[in-house]
Amino acid sequence: MRAASSALGRAGRYAPMFSGSGAGATIPLGAFTGAADLPEDALSSPAAIIDAFSRRRTSTVLIVDDVDCLDEASLHVVVHLVATTRLPAILGAQDLTTSPGPIRRLYDSGDLSEWPLAPLSDGEAAELVRAELQGDLTPTTLTDVLTAGRGNPLHLREVIRGSVLRGRLVETEHGWDLRGTPVPTPRLAQLVGERFEGLDQASLDAATLLAIARELPAHAIGDAERRALARADVIEPSPGGWVGLSHPLDAEYLRSRCSTALWHEFVGEVVAILRKEATTGRPRSRRQAELLALDHDLPVDVDALLGLAEHALGAFDERLALRAATAVIATDRTRAHAHRIAGMAASVLGMEEDALASAADEHFATARDCARSDPERTAVALAHAEHLALRRHDGEGALAVLRTAEGSVDDPECLAHLQSASVRWSMVAGMGGGPISAPDGVSSPESVVGLITAGVSGVIAGPLQDAVAFLPRLRDVPDDLVAMVPGGSTLIDLTASMALSYTGDVLATRARLEQQIAAAQQDAPEDLGVWEYALGFLELLSADAVRAYELGRSAAAHLAWRDSTGLHAPALALTAAAATATDRPVEARKLVESIPEPATADPKVVMLSSWSEAWQLKEDRRPAAAAERLMTTAQWLLDDAQHTFFGGMTAHCAARLGHQVDEAADVLRTARSRAGGGLLRLLTRHADAMSTSDVETLDAVAADARELGVVTTAADTWAWMARSTERTGGTDLTSRRYQTASDALRADVPGMALWSTGPPRPATLTERERQVADLAARRYTSKEIAELNGVSVNTVTNQLASAFRKLGVSSRAELREVWGTDG
Known part of the structure; x- marks a missing residue:
């Protein structure tokens, strides 16, 4: 208005x-x-x-x-x-x-016309919120604010303003971040409060209990009050016969009408109800009860509070996890479990605050001293190693912690967990490793980590079939166990996506990753950077470097905010590589300089950095030096780091350059024998055919690559074949056919990063010229083409003449030989 x-x-x-x-x-x-x-x-x-x-x-x-x-x-x-x-x-x-x-x-009477206003879409609401704050929000905050606003522009503005005024919405280096729940301005609270006019005091008190509890069993509210609230559209049903408020902003209005003493009294009532109901198999009720007790200085159940801390950690609410664990430690400083959770939470938060990073080290040291059993020592060592490897980028330090723990435990299952973690961080540190055996059973967070690690190992070192075999077991792990492993669900899904990509089906993998990004934007913003990185990596190596750059930038920003998988440094390296490939050398250099020194040993960072350096050498017209750089890295990835697939993909880039092809073929054959999978099979066929100049096989490989979505390989292969045919005395039309196939792919994906070097191509066909040439190759007459396109025959004749000139053909017969009658 x-x-x-x-x-x-x-x-x-x-x-x-x-x-x-x-x-x-x-x-x-x-x-x-x-x-x-x-x-x-x-x-x-x-x-x-x-x-x-x-x-x-x-x-x-x-x-x-x-x-x-x-x-x-x-x-x-x-x-x-x-x-x-x-x-x-x-x-x-x-x-x-x-x-x-x-x-x-x-x-x-017709004096007024109705103009219904539909709620804003999520995209429109997000734009409004960004404009209001003149900045971005962290992904979780954006989701919470959009949920509170429900597409209503007035509500969105007032929630933003109210949350800023109350100090709940604060600006951080990662964007505006919400500390707590969104709150409306007094003006909006008044508007919301009008919905409660006409309700009696008993009904208002019942609604206040719901505002505190979030949801309660229906029988905890009197029948009359429940019906009155339902008629006023204040409550809605929840699964299991429970009810909750229908609008999140109602809670703030109901809070505003209570004195501090009355609110505290209501909280005590709710805590008693929820603790009683927790015995009926509703664990989130018990967690809510302990959270309320913690917030309002009521007596807490220490064991339940520790469960709340562990759940909060798995749900990426590290501040709550740290607060709850610290409260447990205040009652008993010898609880190793509490120190471990506090250390893990402080580790993640330490990305923003150096003091918390130091606090994490102290908590892990205390947890190690307080641990009394083999499972406790193992859990502490695994968490401490993850802190060192992911936050400190210290793979060697992580290994040292694990090996020390191995010397202090006797339980075979605990030893297996420690050994599998050692292999995992050896791989991350670029120090090799070996095959990881999956645990026989899954009954604890540590065994879940062991199973996930075995699956991840399969998609790093191979064999791929072992990783695929692990996936059903990973999917069968109970959700409550997976939830106790920070980032566990994401790692399971990421393993499945990596396994799919190594089959060679890039199109299917891209579709899956795009679905994961959309789902993360809606339901799991803390995972967004992981999926953006995965899709950006796929795009750089198989399709579109421009899109890889955009995805890399977004992934790096999101992973700087939340990184449960250690992908922030690789995301910086990915963005640098894509920046190099899209002619942004200054930005690429700054990105490389921003990667922490310990993280430069991460094989993902090594591979992408090598890719970037080789690309620059290729651009400087030093293809032999570029190939040597790629092959040195490929051999290291294969033999030392045991990142089999990465080694094969890096060698493939050298083969596409047309230098050190025999060496690249050797690496790819070794990688394929170790890891298997359709992708390495395709890349090995390519290198072997390049080594022997087998044009027929290369043509088939390029066609297969195009069908699978590996369009950079297809375009590079056909471009190399065009030049090779010219050098070996092949027909001019055959050379042009290969070049036309390459140019067609480049026209579809202009952002491809191609390794094939050659003279600049003449102007490619316009979209209309491509359509006309395609129809002509399929034996359509000029009159038929004109009718299909709604133009004159004269226009078609001119378009065909231009296409003929660019393709270097002089007749439709030559066009069919160059273009191919299948288009």
């Missing part, structure tokens, strides 16, 4: 805005009180206001919001101005069917 008033004002119209309100509904002409542009005596009667507007009817548009909250006199004025004076007006109401009778009659 305000936007409409401002727009009309800029257009030279007088467009005053008035609004009904719950408080003003009892004041005659209350909606017009304070109007600066009305004569002094206008508020003396409805007739005076009507007269004042009638004198300006040709230049005035009346804007009235919340007409359902107008006092009787104001409503009379509005109806008379619209129906009798015919004053142009814009009236706002929550719902036409619940508007006052006089407004509905205006609609029935």
Whole structure:
């Protein structure tokens, strides 16, 4: 409404805005009180206001919001101005069917037209929120704010402003971050509160209990109160016979109407109800009870509070995990489990605050000293190793912690967990490793980690079939166990996506990763950077370097905020490689310099950095040096780091350059024998055919690569074949056919990073020229082509002539040989 008033004002119209309100509904002409542009005596009667507007009817548009909250006199004025004076007006109401009778009659008589306003889409709401804050929000915060606003522009603005005023929405280096729940401004709280008018005190008290608990069993609320709240659309059912508030902003209104003492009394009631209900198999009720007790200084159940801390850690709420674990430590400093959780939470938060990073080290040291059993020592060592490897980028330090723990435990299952973790961090540190055996059973978070590690090992070192065999077991792990492993669900899904990509089906992998990104944006923002990195990596090596750059930048930003998988440094390396491939050398250099020194040993960082350096050598017209750089890295990845697939993919880039092809073929054959999978089989066929200049096989490989979505390989292969055919005395038309196939792919994906070097190509066909040439190759006549495209035969003739000239052909017969009759 305000936007409409401002727009009309800029257009030279007088467009005053008035609004009904719950408080003003009892004041005659209350909606017009304070109007600066009305004569002094206008508020003396409805007739005076009507007269004042009638004198300006040709230049005035009346804007009235919340007409359902107008006092009787104001409503009379509005109806008379619209129906009798015919004053142009814009009236706002929550719902036409619940508007006052006089407004509905205006609609029935045709004096008003309904203009329903649909809620903003998530994309539109996100843009509004960013504009309001003049900056980005962290992904989780954006999700929480959009949920609170429900697509209502007014609610979104007031939630943003209220949350900033209350200190809940704070600006951080990762964007605006929400600390707690969104809160509305007093103005919005008043509007929300109008929904509760007419409810008796007992019903309001019941709603307040729900506001505190989030949800309660239906039987905990009296039947009369529950029905009254349902009629007012205040509550909605939850699974299992429970009920909750229908709108998240209702909680803040209900809180505002309670004194501190009364609210505290209600909290005590809710804690008692939830603790009692927790015995019926609803663990989240027990967690909510302990969270309320923690927030309001009520007696806590230490074991339940520790469970809350562990769950919060798995749900990426590290601040709550640290707070709950610290509260447990305050009651008993010898609890190794609490120190371990506090260390893990401080480790993640330490990405933002150096003091917390140091606190993490202290918690892990105390946890190690307090551990009394082999399972406790193992859990502490695994967590400490993850802290060192992911946050400190210290793979060697992680190995040292694990090997020390191996010397202090005797339990075979614990030893197996420690040994599998040692192999995992050896791989991350680029120090080799070996095959990881999966645990026989899965009954603890440590065994879940062991099973995930075995699966990840399969998609790093191979054999791929072993990783695929692990996937059903990973999917069968109970959700409550997976939830106790920070990032566990993401690692399982990532393993499945990597396994799919190594089959060679890039198109299917891309579709899956795009689905994961969409799902993360909606439900798991903390995972967004992982999926953006995975898709960016896929795009760089198989399709579109421009898209890889965009995805890499976004992934690096999101992983700087939340990184449970250690992919922040690789995301920086990915963005640097894509920046190099898209002619952004200065940015690429800055990105490389921002990678922490210990992380430069990560094989993913090594591979991408080598790719970037080789690309620059190739651009400097030093292809032999570029190939040597790639092959040195490929051999290291294969033999030392045991990243089999990465080694094969790096060697493939050298083969596409056409240098050190025999060496690349050797690496690829070794990689294929160790790891298997359709991707390495395709790349090995390519290198072997390149080594022997087997044009027929290369043509088949390029066609297969195109079908699978590995378009960079297809385009490079056909471009190399075009030049090779020219050198070996092949027909000119054959050479042009290969080059045309390469150019067609490049036209479809102009952002491809191609390793094939050659002279600059002449201007490629336009989209229309490609369509016409394709139809002509399929033996359509010029007249038929003209009819299909809705143009004249003359136009088709000119387009074909231009296509012939660019393709270097002089007849349709030559066109069919160059283009191929299958298009």
